[in-house]
Amino acid sequence: MSEKRSEISQLGEFGLIDRISSNVKLANPTSLKGIGDDAAVIHAGENCLLISTDMLVEGIHFDLGYVPLQHLGYKAVAVNVSDIAAMNGVAEQITVSVALSNRFSVEAIDALYRGIAMACENYKVDLVGGDTTSSSSGLIISISVVGRANKERITYRSGAQVNDIICVTGDLGAAFMGLQVLEREKEVYLTNPEMQPSIEKYEYLIGRQLKPEARTDIVYDLAEAGVVPTSMIDVSDGLASELFHIVKNSGVGVRIYDDTIPIDQIAYETAVEFNLDPLTCALNGGEDYELLFTIKKEDQEKIKNHPDIHFIGYTHDRKDQNVLITKQGNVVPLRAQGWDHFDAGANLPEKE
Ligand code: ADP
Ligand code: MG
Numbered sequence: 001m002s003e004k005r006s007e008i009s010q011l012g013e014f015g016l017i018d019r020i021s022s023n024v025k026l027a028n029p030t031s032l033k034g035i036g037d038d039a040a041v042i043h044a045g046e047n048c049l050l051i052s053t054d055m056l057v058e059g060i061h062f063d064l065g066y067v068p069l070q071h072l073g074y075k076a077v078a079v080n081v082s083d084i085a086a087m088n089g090v091a092e093q094i095t096v097s098v099a100l101s102n103r104f105s106v107e108a109i110d111a112l113y114r115g116i117a118m119a120c121e122n123y124k125v126d127l128v129g130g131d132t133t134s135s136s137s138g139l140i141i142s143i144s145v146v147g148r149a150n151k152e153r154i155t156y157r158s159g160a161q162v163n164d165i166i167c168v169t170g171d172l173g174a175a176f177m178g179l180q181v182l183e184r185e186k187e188v189y190l191t192n193p194e195m196q197p198s199i200e201k202y203e204y205l206i207g208r209q210l211k212p213e214a215r216t217d218i219v220y221d222l223a224e225a226g227v228v229p230t231s232m233i234d235v236s237d238g239l240a241s242e243l244f245h246i247v248k249n250s251g252v253g254v255r256i257y258d259d260t261i262p263i264d265q266i267a268y269e270t271a272v273e274f275n276l277d278p279l280t281c282a283l284n285g286g287e288d289y290e291l292l293f294t295i296k297k298e299d300q301e302k303i304k305n306h307p308d309i310h311f312i313g314y315t316h317d318r319k320d321q322n323v324l325i326t327k328q329g330n331v332v333p334l335r336a337q338g339w340d341h342f343d344a345g346a347n348l349p350e351k352e
Contacts (some may be wrong), residue, residue, distance in 0.1 A: 026233070033085040036249070037157050038233060039147065048154060050091075050147035052083035055273045066182045069108055072141070073115025079236065080145035081123045082214035082289045087156075087233035090147030090219065093128045099135035112141070123216060131298035153223070155232035155293065160250035163319065164230050164294035166313040167303075169218050172239055173278065174267040176285025178209030178256035180274050204266055212289040218309070225302040229293035238284040241336040242292050243322065250294075253321045254334070256313030283324075284337040 008016055021035035032048060033041035039052035056062060056076055064072075075096060082090040096116060100109070120127055125145070131337035185197040199206060215234075222229065231250055233242045239261070243254050263282045294315060295303070303309050313325075324335040 038083040041291040050089045053144040055142040067109040070115035073112040074119045077119035078214045080143045082234045084147030089147040091147040093146040094142045095129040097131040155229045158249035160231040160294040162317045164315045170266040170290040171262040173282035175287040177267045177270045178205035215291045229298045232293035235288045236292045238286040240283045244336045248329040252315040253318040260312040262310045280325040
């Protein structure tokens, strides 16, 4: 008897998660939010616990050819803390699980945990447990994080209302350009090991790729300003992809303006150098770990002078009309390219 076999690549990562979650029912009244946001929300008295987990796999998420283990440890913690920040919460504890092949020495694991410890210190998070096992090839690192937030302040992907203002922090596309530079230098090195990499110009971009920071500062700044976003998500897959998560979960449409999308000058120049469109990189690059959120119109005044919060557009009532408006006034449908780990062929289109 032949059983039907369907390829995961046809569903994609999000399709697979949707399929898993459609069969999951929450039985405990304390499970306030399950699958489908940056973190799960668990009732715990006056506050809520926030729980999220992320796995990094060698060869898929990182290449130890140019990622130092210490940076990898730091980044693995930062991306988890970022998921808690995206719920408007504060991370407090992590557990770290590693699977190691015999390729790794004790010193290598020391370096990984030095990075983890640095991030824990920086974000004031305690490492409270984990698991250690062996792997047949390569390194896998999985981190779970526990955070906390007041119930009234938790921000979901689903809370955006019509006529909210769309905000994003920092700048976008630099981490992606950092990756392009690292990949290029690796190629150069492989063809000619005598060549010294020329990376000074790209220091900021490489830093954004290797050592991203979670925007915990924004969570504090918003609280200070008395603003609770109506919805929030962190930019891990790319601005366009994250906007579509808000569209899907909140049932609103989005309209953004190309000249408001924050792009770092060096990232812009480097994209041009790589024959890529800087705006496409900012919209789809991913791994920036900035925060994307919506606020009520009347709250704009409270954060309008924040140097690192940019107003990039509005929500409206047509969830099927998600557009980018160019400086020239052209209206372009937004497309989400994002990262799909099940589609190895996925790549950004070259500049026209
Ligand atoms: P993020 O990009 O913020 O890390 P993901 O896209 O990985 O989020 O996950 C989206 C949602 O799906 C989250 O709520 C996550 O907990 C859930 N999820 C992802 N993979 C699984 C899985 N294998 N089983 C159950 N839930 C999952
Ligand atoms: Mg997330």
